[in-house]
Every structure is written in structure tokens, then in C-alpha cells.
Amino acid sequence: MGVSDVSKRILLGRKLRSSQLGETLLPKRIALPVFASDALSSVAYAPDEIFIMLSLAGASAFVWSWKIGIVVACVMAAVVASYRQTVHAYPSGGGDYEVATVNLGSKAGTTVASALLVDYVLTVAVSISSGAQYAAGAIHPLNGHEAWFATLLVIVLAALNLRGIRESGTFFAIPTYAFMVAVLGMCAYGFFQFAFGDLPKAASAQYDLAPASGYGDTMTTAALVFLLARAFSSGCAALTGVEAISNGVPAFRRPKSKNAATTLLLLGLIAITMMLSIIVLAKQMGVQIVDPGDLSRLTLNGQPVTADQHPLIAQMADAIFHDFRAAFYFIITVTGIILVLAANTAFNGFPVLGSILAKDGYAPRALGSRGDRLAYSNGILFLAIMAIILIQIFDAEPTRLIQLYIVGVFVSFNLSQLGMIRHWTRHLKTEKDPSERARMYRSRVINAVGLTFTAVVLVIVLITKFFAGAWITILAMIVFYIVMRGIHRHYANVSEELAADDEDKMMPSRVHAIVLVSKLHKPTLRALAFAKATRPNVLEGVYVSVDPEATNRLLEEWDERNLDVPLKVLHSPYRELVRPIVEYAMEIRRANPRGVVAVYIPEYVVGRWWEQFLHNQTALRLKGRLLFAPGVMVTSVPYQLRSSEIVREREEREGTWVRPNEVRFGDVPERRRDRQIPRR
Known part of the structure; x- marks a missing residue:
């Protein structure tokens, strides 16, 4: 075995046969952290975005925070319910892409695919950049080198996923469950203190928050509505990652659809509970938070605040566990880790989607090949490279990257829900069983509600975020769309040209x-x-x-x-x-x-x-x-040449050389033929 083979085996582990694919499938306890880490980790920054937007109108606007949180929770519940219908109707793993292609046509499917590809890349870039910023805040030498540290984290995540989703899932399960326990435990203890009147105030509650120029008491009703819409669209970042389970159904153990739907329900319940708990507690604790570039609006006794501003979870944990610092450090640590591991959702969804696109001729066929560990290695590597490029361009600054977020995922949400409505309408024309028809009617209503919610959110996001950076995402989607249509056209032309005839x-x-x-x-x-x-x-x-x-x-x-x-x-x-x-x-x-x-x-x-x-x-x-x-x-x-015998002699020593006569006459036992080792 050469040096390259040794290093590859150390990095990836032993090779797996195609027949071992079933061994890599995930049970629900592992699938939840693998596919839900992105949606759950958004709890770490989605509430922050709501409060930051509302802070433009001053601290008095925080009264709207829990109301916006409820609206976001309703949208999430509708989306989760809608995708539960999708995983039952389309269990092959195509998710939004398959739904749109089958029911709305190839152009709609390509649009969804381009939106999802962009969103997966942004998921990795945003999550890893956020984790790098947390790390830089705790490890001083990393300051100024966040982009390179984030690049290193992407490489590590890619290497873990190249080993196969089951092994990477086991690795990610512990910190993801630790994050759930930490945040839910903190919120439960906080509500316990609130019930007995002992809920402490956050350290930032003593600050005065001045409204931004043009906001405050002079703000018109229209301006207030626009501000609430901006806060709502920022809070909808909590919905990113929900669609990943519908794209990853093939990775679940049987019954795949049922297990995926159950995991999706658990994801929705946990994410909604965590988000609303953080928002309500933050409001009760008087947390003050503004845009990192606008800290001058925070003052203490008339003097600008010079202390560093910490995220909501950090401020809440600091106050709730003021006398129990171990719990505080535990929450901060697992939150930073989950922000990094959230990118794993994309590392599981992107390769599967890429393999389906390759099978349909919309992506290079190399994306459809499984590697030594039965993972779609080329898709993992492509995602890592694209995310690293984005991280380097934006210098790993989440504030700049977050403006590009959400647009792609809500484009796919809308087309997926519209496709599911047409799916149920088409099947109702032929279905005669009353109970089955009732189930289809119920599913169509759920998808219609989901379409209504996601369409409203998409319009709000486009209006409030277009000039803030959303136009870059739309441009990237257009580029991906054109490239995929060009690849499909090329494959179609080549197939037609290579078709055999009598000549x-x-x-x-x-x-x-x-x-x-x-x-x-x-x-x-x-x-x-x-x-x-x-x-x-x-x-x-x-x-x-x-x-x-x-x-x-x-x-x-x-x-x-x-x-x-x-x-x-x-x-x-x-x-x-x-x-x-x-x-x-x-x-x-x-x-x-x-x-x-x-x-x-x-x-x-x-x-x-x-x-x-x-x-x-x-x-x-x-x-x-x-x-x-x-x-x-x-x-x-x-x-x-004689030097070529070196290779043959090395393979004979390592047991990878099979003498021709052994194979021809069947002298190699079945066990050794599989491993291709010579008879000793």
C-alpha cells in the first residue's frame, strides 16, 4: 500500500462494499442531530436578528418580539406539516426538486435545485463563520484570522463526512443533544425563576437604547409596519434547514418515510419551543442588543458603552447561571459547537441532491458517484470548495453573509408547496376510496396553508432584503440555473449523437x-x-x-x-x-x-x-x-520495464495481486476473491 493509500485510509477509514449501504442508514436518534442541526442552531441567531431589527425603534419596540416570534413559529409549524406530506409522497430523496419537477415541469425543478444549491453553500458559510466568530471571542490569537480558521473548520467537516454519514452522524449527535439539553434546561430554569419572581435581569438591561435616526416616536405607521416586516423576515432564518430532511429520506432506516416524518415533527417541536422560550425570556430579562456596527446607540449614564456585546443566549446564561459558572461555560461552548456543526446538514443534503441532479442530467455525472465510504464524495468536496470561496470573499463575517440567506430556501418552499397541491389534485381525479380521498383533501389543505405562509414570507424577504444583499443570492441562482440547463442540453445532444443506428x-x-x-x-x-x-x-x-x-x-x-x-x-x-x-x-x-x-x-x-x-x-x-x-x-x-515489477511485488506482499490462473480456474476461495489476495 502506497503513501497516498495509507493517508486515504487514515482519513476515510476502510472501504465499504456497495452491499454494505444498508449499514450506513441512520436510526431516528442519529438522524435528528444529523439533519436537524442547521434548523436547531438557527435558534442561536434568529432571535438575535429579531431583537436587532426591533432595536432600530428603541427598547420600547421589543414588546413586539414575542408576537413576531409567534408568527415565525406559525410559519415553521405550517412548513413542517407541509414537508411531512412531502416525505410520504416522495420518499426517494429528491425533496423540493423532485416535487417541483414532477408536478410543475423541468424548469420549475431546475429553479428549485438552483435555490437549494445556493442555500446549502450559504448554510455552510454562515454557520461556520458564526462558529469562527464565537471561537475568536474566546481564543484571542484567532482575532483577525477568522476566515482561515473557518476554512480549516470546513475542511475538517468535509473530512468527517467523507467517512460516511453514519460515522459523522454519531460524532455530531453528542454536541447536538448537548445543545438541546443546555438551551431547554436554561429556559426551563429561567421560567422557574420567573414563576417565583426571582428571574434576574441581564447585564445589558442597565443600558439605555437610543432609537436609530428616523425611528422612534416620530416613526410613522408605515415605517413601523416595514420595521416589523424586516424583523419578521430576519426571524425567519429559523426556518432554514427544515427542508433538509425531505432531501435526506434515503439515508433513514426503513420505514424511511415514517421515520423521516417523525424526525421532522420532533425537529419542529424542539425548534419552536427553544425559539419562543429564548425570545420571551430575553424580553423579561431586559436584554439590550443592537447591530454590532451600531454600538454607539447603547449608553450607560450618558456615556457610550465600551464593553463587548454578547449574543442573547450568552447574556441570558450569564444572568441565569450567575452563581453557577460551569453551566454558563457549558452553554456557551455547546452553542459555539452547534453553530459549526449546523453546516453538517448541508453536507448531508447537498451531495444527495447533487447525485439526483447528476442522474437526471442537470449536473456532472461525477456528483452521482459514491466514494470508498459510500458517501457522495464529489458532492461533499464541491460544497466544501464553494463554501471556502464564499468565506474568503466575505472574510467570515456572518453579518454580511446573513443578508444573502433565506431567499433561496423560501423560493424552494413556495414551488414545493405549489407542486404538492398539484400532486394531490391530480391523484384526487383517479382515487375512488373515500378514506383515501379524505386524507388527500386534508393533505392538500395543509400544503395550501403552507404555500400561503411561505409566499407571504418570500415577498417580505424580497422587499426588505433585496438591496441588503439578497440580489447576490438571486444572481447566483440565475447562474446555477443557466449552468444546469446548459449541462442538461449538452447531455441530451451527446446522447442523441451517440445513439446507435444501422450505419x-x-x-x-x-x-x-x-x-x-x-x-x-x-x-x-x-x-x-x-x-x-x-x-x-x-x-x-x-x-x-x-x-x-x-x-x-x-x-x-x-x-x-x-x-x-x-x-x-x-x-x-x-x-x-x-x-x-x-x-x-x-x-x-x-x-x-x-x-x-x-x-x-x-x-x-x-x-x-x-x-x-x-x-x-x-x-x-x-x-x-x-x-x-x-x-x-x-x-x-x-x-x-524492470522497475515496474516493484509495483507487482508490493501488491503481492500486501495481498492485492491475484494470479491470472487462480481466477480463471476458480482456485481463489470466495473470501479471498472478494479481497483480491493471492493463495499462500
Whole structure:
């Protein structure tokens, strides 16, 4: 096993057979943290965004926080209920993409796919950047290097997911459950204190919060409505990640649909409970929070506040567990970790969606290939690269990245709900069973309510966030849409061009074989012998002359050996080797358009990597040129140098070499044949 193989096995673990795919499927206890970490982690910043928006009108506007929270919770409940219908109707893992494609057409499906792809990339970038900022606040040396630290975190997450979703899911389960316990436990203890009148005030409650310019008491009703709409659209960040379960249904254990629907219900209940609890407690504790770039509006005794501003959860934990610092540090730690691990939802959803797009011809087919650990490795790597580029461009600043968020996911929400309504309407036309029809009517109503809610949110998001950065997301979606349609068109054209017809049965009228000669040595003689065995109509050796003396020596040796193959000498006054051969092959082809030109190239097989740079360079360039020559077939005739035996001997020692006779005569036992090891 080479160095690269050893490092790959250390990074990814042992290879898995295709038959072991069922072993990588997830039970509900693991699927919940794997697919729900994104939606649950949004609890760590969605309430902050609501309060930050409302702070523009001053502390008095915080009275609207719990009302906006309830509206966001209603939208989330409607979306969760809608997606429970989706996972039952479309359990193949296509999610929104499949629903839109089947019911609304390929263009709608491509639109959904482009929106989801952009949203998955943003999920990784936003979550990892938030985690990097938390880490920089606790580890001083990371200040100013957040982007590179975030890049490192993306690489680590990608490596974990390359090992397979079951192993990565087990790794992510502990911190995700710890986050649930920490936040819900903090909120429960906070409500207990509130019930007995002992709920402490947050440290920031002593600050005075001045309204932003143009807001406050002079604000008109229209301005207040617009502000509430902005706060609502920011709070809807809590809905991101809900759709990931519908895209990941194939990763669940059987019964897949039922387990996915149950996990989705648990996700909705936990996320809504956590979000509303944080918002209500934050309001009761008098938390003051503003945009990080607008701290001058916070004052204490008339003087601007110079202390660092902490997120809502950090401020609440600091006050509630003022006398129990271990709990405070535990909550801060697991919150920072969950923000990083939230990106794992995208690392599970993006590759599955990419594989479906590749199968349908809208993405490169490489995205549909499973790696050594049965994960869609190419999709994981592509997502990691795109997220790293975004993190570097925006310098890992969540405040800048968050403005790009939400748009894509709500575009897919809307088209998915509309597709589900058409799905149920189509099936109702043929269904006769009364109980089944009643179930379909109920499902259609649920999806209609979901469409109404998500459509309103999408309009609000577009109005309030377009110039703040949402236009970048829309532009990226358009680019993805154009690229995917172009890929699909290319695959369709290639498929049509490669379709077999009766003309393909016709034999070539003539085969003109040429063997490339550099010297008269063993590789050349082997290539000549192989070319003869194919019985071409014409066979000749071809030599490019750049040195008269070397040419004369070759001609003399050719005549001395009395080879029954003519030798054609192509003179090259400019010492070119590739061009004369290509032009000669094309002349033969033009002289006989229905014939075939077979070019045989002797090549050395070497065993050491550095020997590759010393041999076969001309052959590689020549094959690259002849690939574009119609009617020209290129055949490499290998000749194994002694150094190539190093590879064979190493494989024999490691048990990866199978002797031909063992396989041919069935001497390899079943166990050893699977592992491809020789008989000892």
C-alpha cells in the first residue's frame, strides 16, 4: 500500500462494499442531530436578528418580539406539516426538486435545485463563520484570522463526512443533544425563576437604547409596519434547514418515510419551543442588543458603552447561571459547537441532491458517484470548495453573509408547496376510496396553508432584503440555473449523437496500421508483432527524422533485421515530432474516408512515480492530438520495464495481486476473491 493509500485510509477509514449501504442508514436518534442541526442552531441567531431589527425603534419596540416570534413559529409549524406530506409522497430523496419537477415541469425543478444549491453553500458559510466568530471571542490569537480558521473548520467537516454519514452522524449527535439539553434546561430554569419572581435581569438591561435616526416616536405607521416586516423576515432564518430532511429520506432506516416524518415533527417541536422560550425570556430579562456596527446607540449614564456585546443566549446564561459558572461555560461552548456543526446538514443534503441532479442530467455525472465510504464524495468536496470561496470573499463575517440567506430556501418552499397541491389534485381525479380521498383533501389543505405562509414570507424577504444583499443570492441562482440547463442540453445532444443506428454496423473498408518507431528495440518489435496480429490491410512503421545520422543508422538496422514491414520516414526540418505524424495520419484518412487509421504507440511501464517524468511525454502529447482526429484509432502497446515489477511485488506482499490462473480456474476461495489476495 502506497503513501497516498495509507493517508486515504487514515482519513476515510476502510472501504465499504456497495452491499454494505444498508449499514450506513441512520436510526431516528442519529438522524435528528444529523439533519436537524442547521434548523436547531438557527435558534442561536434568529432571535438575535429579531431583537436587532426591533432595536432600530428603541427598547420600547421589543414588546413586539414575542408576537413576531409567534408568527415565525406559525410559519415553521405550517412548513413542517407541509414537508411531512412531502416525505410520504416522495420518499426517494429528491425533496423540493423532485416535487417541483414532477408536478410543475423541468424548469420549475431546475429553479428549485438552483435555490437549494445556493442555500446549502450559504448554510455552510454562515454557520461556520458564526462558529469562527464565537471561537475568536474566546481564543484571542484567532482575532483577525477568522476566515482561515473557518476554512480549516470546513475542511475538517468535509473530512468527517467523507467517512460516511453514519460515522459523522454519531460524532455530531453528542454536541447536538448537548445543545438541546443546555438551551431547554436554561429556559426551563429561567421560567422557574420567573414563576417565583426571582428571574434576574441581564447585564445589558442597565443600558439605555437610543432609537436609530428616523425611528422612534416620530416613526410613522408605515415605517413601523416595514420595521416589523424586516424583523419578521430576519426571524425567519429559523426556518432554514427544515427542508433538509425531505432531501435526506434515503439515508433513514426503513420505514424511511415514517421515520423521516417523525424526525421532522420532533425537529419542529424542539425548534419552536427553544425559539419562543429564548425570545420571551430575553424580553423579561431586559436584554439590550443592537447591530454590532451600531454600538454607539447603547449608553450607560450618558456615556457610550465600551464593553463587548454578547449574543442573547450568552447574556441570558450569564444572568441565569450567575452563581453557577460551569453551566454558563457549558452553554456557551455547546452553542459555539452547534453553530459549526449546523453546516453538517448541508453536507448531508447537498451531495444527495447533487447525485439526483447528476442522474437526471442537470449536473456532472461525477456528483452521482459514491466514494470508498459510500458517501457522495464529489458532492461533499464541491460544497466544501464553494463554501471556502464564499468565506474568503466575505472574510467570515456572518453579518454580511446573513443578508444573502433565506431567499433561496423560501423560493424552494413556495414551488414545493405549489407542486404538492398539484400532486394531490391530480391523484384526487383517479382515487375512488373515500378514506383515501379524505386524507388527500386534508393533505392538500395543509400544503395550501403552507404555500400561503411561505409566499407571504418570500415577498417580505424580497422587499426588505433585496438591496441588503439578497440580489447576490438571486444572481447566483440565475447562474446555477443557466449552468444546469446548459449541462442538461449538452447531455441530451451527446446522447442523441451517440445513439446507435444501422450505419454503425458497417465494417471499415480498409484498415491502415502504422507503428510509431523511435528506435529498433524491444518495445518497437512488440508493437509490430501486435499490429501484425490484428491483420490490417496495410502495415508500416513510421519514423520522424530530425537527425540524418540517427535516421541512417535506423534504416541500416531495419534492413539488417530483414523485417517484412516497410518503414516510412517523415522528415521534420523544424524538429517537430507530433505534427508530422498527425498530418500523415490525416492524409491517409482523407485518401480513404471509409477506412480507419490505426496508430500503435509503444509505451514504457515504469514503477517509480518520478520515472513518469522521464518517459512517454511525446506519446502523451501525440495521443492528445490524435483524439480529435476522426477515423484515427490509437492503441498503446505497453512494455514493462524492470522497475515496474516493484509495483507487482508490493501488491503481492500486501495481498492485492491475484494470479491470472487462480481466477480463471476458480482456485481463489470466495473470501479471498472478494479481497483480491493471492493463495499462500
